[in-house]
Amino acid sequence: MGPKPFLRLAVSRDVNRHELPSDLARFYAGNEAIAFEGSDYGSIYLRPLREVKRVGWAGLGLLWDAPAGRGTFDACLFGFGCHFERIVYVVDAPCCQPGAILAIGGQLDWGPGGTGPRSANACLVLGANLSEWLRHLEEEDWWEYAIGFGIPSLPVEHQRELRAYYLALNPNIEWPEP
Numbered sequence: 001m002g003p004k005p006f007l008r009l010a011v012s013r014d015v016n017r018h019e020l021p022s023d024l025a026r027f028y029a030g031n032e033a034i035a036f037e038g039s040d041y042g043s044i045y046l047r048p049l050r051e052v053k054r055v056g057w058a059g060l061g062l063l064w065d066a067p068a069g070r071g072t073f074d075a076c077l078f079g080f081g082c083h084f085e086r087i088v089y090v091v092d093a094p095c096c097q098p099g100a101i102l103a104i105g106g107q108l109d110w111g112p113g114g115t116g117p118r119s120a121n122a123c124l125v126l127g128a129n130l131s132e133w134l135r136h137l138e139e140e141d142w143w144e145y146a147i148g149f150g151i152p153s154l155p156v157e158h159q160r161e162l163r164a165y166y167l168a169l170n171p172n173i174e175w176p177e178p
Contacts, residue, residue, distance in 0.1 A: 004142045005046040005079070006031045019054045021099065023130050024076055024089050028052065033079075044087065044137075044144050046079040053077055060086050060104060081106050081147035089130060100169075101127040103147060113170045125169040136165065152178070 008031055015025040033046035053059070057073040072092050079087030085106030090096055095114025102113070104123045113124040124146055127133025137144060145151050146166055151159050159178040167173065 003043060004034070005044050005137075006033050015049065017049075017052075020052065020076055021089060021091065023099070024052070024078065027130060027134075043082045044079055044142075044147065045081075046087075047077070054091070055088070060088075075102070081144065083147065085147050087126070095123060096125050096169075097128070099129045100125050101130060101133040103144075106147070112172045115169075115171060124166065124173070128169060151175075 012029050015029045017025055017028075020028075028049045033048045053076065055075055055077045060077065072094070074091040075088035075093065076091065077086055077088050081087060081103060083106040085103045088102050088104065090098055090100045090102050092098060093100075093102065093114075095112075096102055097115075100114075102123055103126050113122075115125075126144065126146065127136055140162075143150065145154065145162055151162055154162070156178045163175055163178075167175070
């Protein structure tokens with residue numbers, strides 16, 4: 001079981017951050033990120049509300065430029081994976097729908113991630129929306145197995161379930177069968 005990356009607040013707080021999408025603001029109204037305790041594959045870190053920020057491609061701090069011809073990119077950076085993958089809430093990206101949770105960079109060799117002709121390498125859609133992703137994380141005991149190459153270490157049937165989940169969100173990825 002991985003470390004749960006947030007705790008439920010005893011009393012909801014007002015989140016007056018108009019730049020945040022409403023469901024992300026609602027999440028932070030009732031929850032707060034906890035200190036990062038993970039270092040193994042699959043562990044993730046959510047940023048405390050004060051550190052969540054709206055970013056363009058340049059704000060991700062990646063070592064490469066935005067892919068040419070990929071259009072605009074607007075997201076809320078609200079987490080990291082165990083290998084410095086950026087976890088973002090998508091506001092506008094050519095590879096997936098608004099509201100999707102996307103991991104970019106780090107050790108993500110999967111790809112192309114997302115959907116359609118503008119899917120991109122070094123990224124992976126983790127959830128169609130925030131609530132789906134959080135539900136998925138809880139089902140997986142707070143591990144994000146697609147980050148850090150944890151899937152091959154699982155029993156074959158669990159590998160197949162996870163591959164089906166990620167393939168539904170990223171139909172162009174090519175993962176070998178277990």
